[in-house]
Each structure stands twice: as structure tokens, then as C-alpha cells.
Amino acid sequence: MISIDRSIIFQIINFVVLVMLLFRFLFKPVVKALDNRSQHIQDELSSIEKAQQKADETKKKYEEESKMIHQKYQEMVETANQEAAKIKSGIIDEAYREGEKIKQTHEEKARSEIQKIFSSLKTDIIDISTEMASKILSHSITPSIQDEIIDKMLDEAIIRIEAQMEVSHEQ
Amino acid sequence: MEFLTTKIYFYLGxxxxxxxxxxxWLVMGALIIASILATRHLKFIPGRWQNILEMFVEGIINMIEDMSPHNGKQLLPLVGALALFIGSANLAGLIPGLKAPTSDFNTTLALALVVFCAVPYYGVKNQGWKNYLKVYITPSPIMAPFHIISEVTRTFSLALRLFGNILGEEIVIAILFILSPLIVPVPMMLFAIFTGVIQAYIFTILTIVYLSAAIEKEDSAEG
Incomplete structure (x- = not known):
């Protein structure tokens, strides 16, 4: 039953040949197919990972850009506000200066007008007084007539002064 | 009981x-033709038969990698061929007119001798001569003969286990066939399919154990 003969050499050769043939016709193609598939899956996974990374990077970039734009916008708003405040204070200062100038001009003008009125009044009073004196001297005047003349002259003087005042006020 | 004797057809030299x-040869021919047909049109998206084929190959690779990680593809040709050949050879005995090659001690011994030679081959290939031989003198040079005896005896036990099981099975089926040729041998033949596959699995798994031990001898020696 248990006998070892030279057919064992055949069996060893047979099995070695079988190993080689099975490797060539079965294991090699199947392992290659399995490897190709797993390689393909790995490639797909790595390309998905790459796309994900790229998307993340783009997202980050956009976020940074958005942040920068917002920051720039804030700076611009701040600068504009500062500029506006500067312009506002400039305009107000200018207005004050102009106001002061106008005020001064008008004050000076008023002062000179008053001076003019006073000098004109002075002249008028002198004229009236002179006229009064000449009239008094030229007539023999009763006291009642004298009073009448003086009243008349004074009224005339007042009317003249009022007229002068109105003219200067209008100017 | 003619299967107990080995019939010689002719001499080649x-x-x-x-x-x-x-x-x-017949089993080999059948396996090679089936392999060629099965791998003729491998597709990227596998069909039913390709799925079965891939499951078998991946199963063998996983079985190897469970015991020897990262060596699945390296050991696949030998281990896969052993599994396929022993499984087919065991089942060939159930075909009338054919003799299970594994019921002949010459076949099982030939297979065990191939494994016996493959162990140092893969050991040296992966660890180098020095590291591989160092294991034989671990923990002491006195152990070297025992290591060698252990390797020789395990080779014989591998051969005898398969031979004994398949021959015993064939004898039982033959006796039952002689006693009652009609129905009685059928359950035993069904059982033979089961034991044939189990024996192929045992031989394959033991081969993986021996090979993985040889490949990782250095690690275990250092550990």
C-alpha cells in the first residue's frame, strides 16, 4: 500500500509544472485584474481627495479675499469719514471766517455811515442855527413870533434828521 | 481492491x-483548461464566474496574509496550486474509472517534498542564508538536529495525513460498493466530497504555517 517508487519524480515534476502553468494562466491574470481594479479605485479616491483639497484651498482663498475686501472697505469708509469730517470742519471754519468778515465790513460801514450822519447833522444844525439867527435878526420879533419861529425851525430840523436817518438805514 | 496496487501503463525512459x-495529468489538464477558459475574458466589472474566481484567489491571499502579512502574492502560486490540485485530485477519485492521485503515497509525498523544499527557498529568499540558518541553532546549536528532524517528520506527516485520509475513504467506499452497490455508498461519497475539501484545506493551511514560519523566523528568533 505504502510504496515509494520512481513515479514520485513524475509527480514532483508534474506538480512544479502545474504550479508554473497555474501561475501563468490563472493567478497572474486574476491578481493583475484585482490589482488594476484596486489601483483604479485608489486613483479615483486620490483624485477625489485632490479635488477636495483644491476646493478647500479655493474656499480658503475666497474667504481670505472676502476678508481683505471687507477690511479694505472698512478702511475706505473710515478714510471717507475722516475726509468728510475734515471738509465739514473746513467749511464751518470758512463760514465763520466769512461771517466774521461780513460782520466787520458791515460794522465799519455802519460806523462810517453814523459818522457821515453826524457830520451832516452837524452841518444842518449849523445851517438851521444860522438861518434862525438871520431870521431873528432881520425881523423885530415878538416873543410869541420868536417862539413860533423857533418851533418851526426845530420841526424842520427834526424832519431833516429823520430823513437822513432813513436814507442811511436803507443803505 | 485493485486501487491498492499501482498499475503501470508504460515506461518513459x-x-x-x-x-x-x-x-x-488528467486533473492537471482539466485545471489548466478551466483556468484558461476562466481567465480568457476578465472584465473590469466582474460577472458571476469571475466573481467566484476572484473570491477564490482573494480567499487564498487572505488566508496567507492572516498568518504571514504582506506575503500573500508571493506565496499565492504555490499555495493556490496546492489547494486547487489537492481539492481536485481528492474529488477525482469519485469519478468512475479515475484514481484519486492523492490516494497514492508517491503523489502526497511529492507534494510534501515540494513544500519541504519551498520552506528553505522562501526562508532564504526573505531572510538571507545567515538569518535563516541561525534559527536552526536557536536557542543552542544542540537543537540543530532536532530542528532538522522536526522538519523531516512534519513533511512525512503532511504526506501521510493526506494519503491516509483519501485512501481510507476510497477503501470504505469500495467496501460499501462491494457490499451494496446501489444506494449505500452514496452518503459516503457525499462525505468524501466534504473530507476531500477539508483535507485540501488542512494541507494548504499547514503549508502556509510552515512557509510563514520560515519567512518570519528572524522576527520570532529576535522576539
């Missing part, structure tokens, strides 16, 4: 071509 050798 001085080598006898026995019934076992012819059965081996």
Missing part, C-alpha cells in the same frame, strides 16, 4: 507511467 500519473 526508466520512469514508470502509473495510473496515478495519468490521473494526475
Amino acid at each position: 526508466t520512469l514508470p507511467v502509473t495510473k496515478t500519473v495519468v490521473s494526475t
